[in-house]
Amino acid sequence: MKKQLEHEFVSNLEKHQNIVHKICRMYTNDKDSHNDLFQEITIQLWNAYPKFRGDSKFSTWMYRVALNTAITLYRKSKKELHTQNYDEISFKIKAEAYNDEVEKQLQLMYKAVKELNDIDKALVFLYLEDQSYREISEMLGISEVNARVKMNRIKKTLRNILNP
């Protein structure tokens, strides 16, 4: 029974691991910290998995546990707080599909998002992942109206970062 649960969980996570990697990339600044956070999220997901009843999608459930781990449970290392390796935090897309100008703009935008605080980053991340305002508000524990208001403010903040 336990073996089956392990297999089911690992297969699900393997399939949806991109979500966790994107969160790790959003909240950490170097490869070691990325791996540390990925591991902590995996442990928390596994600990919570027996309570996952399948009434929501595995991916939706993952967003909640993974973001909670990144925002609340994970303790950033001292080293990471002082590291800003631009290459590791940059937004990487398939190079041949885009011209330099577009890619440069995307990277600047991604860098601006990474300068936001933890909560704003979570809002932006869920928005980029195409989650509805209702889902965003439920995951963060705020009202839907406030999620919308906050998102409008974040857009203004980002505009200011990009056009000082």
Added chain:
Amino acid sequence: MDELEFLKQNWKKQEENLPRLSYDDIYSMIWKKSSSIVKWIFVISIVELLISTLFTIFMADANYWDQLEQLHLKKVTIFVYVISYLITFYFIYCFYRNYKRISTTDDAATLMHNILRTRKTVRTYIAYVLISTGIYYLVIGYLTVQNHQLIQNIEDTSKYTFDAMDWVKFTVVFGIILAVFLLALWLFYRLIYGILLRRLKKNYRELKRLEI
């Protein structure tokens, strides 16, 4: 088109450049030990509860009970001990109940609230131990000084009685020792919980600010 919309349109395209872990990599991770702040808070809280409880047990040795017997305070002390153990068990129960409520499947605000509440239980317990111990020893100290002459059977009591100045000295010295002890404890708390909870508190304030 706003900038965020532009990023959103291209968001999925980064996926090809994300790291890819194998089934075995992930399988080995589920057996690793967590290093989350909740685990640290749990360990530190248990140590605090144990130290506070052991502190009250070891303070009461045979000699201590003999002294209380002479001062006719044994019955009162036993009563105080029974009450304090009941209060201690109540705090341990509250801590356990609050700790069990911490769940990563809750929304972010509820999760943060539950972690902070668990911490608050232990903090309140420590404050209770310090305040009650302080009051208790103040009372015992006062009664010991008052009854000193009765126990020692001293004829010339003038040397052993506290005058007003002696009381002032006694209170000042007691106050200084207490202040130094509390300051050291406060610094310890600032250090440990400053490191563990600074980020959580900041994020919780940010979420709560949104709800005003």
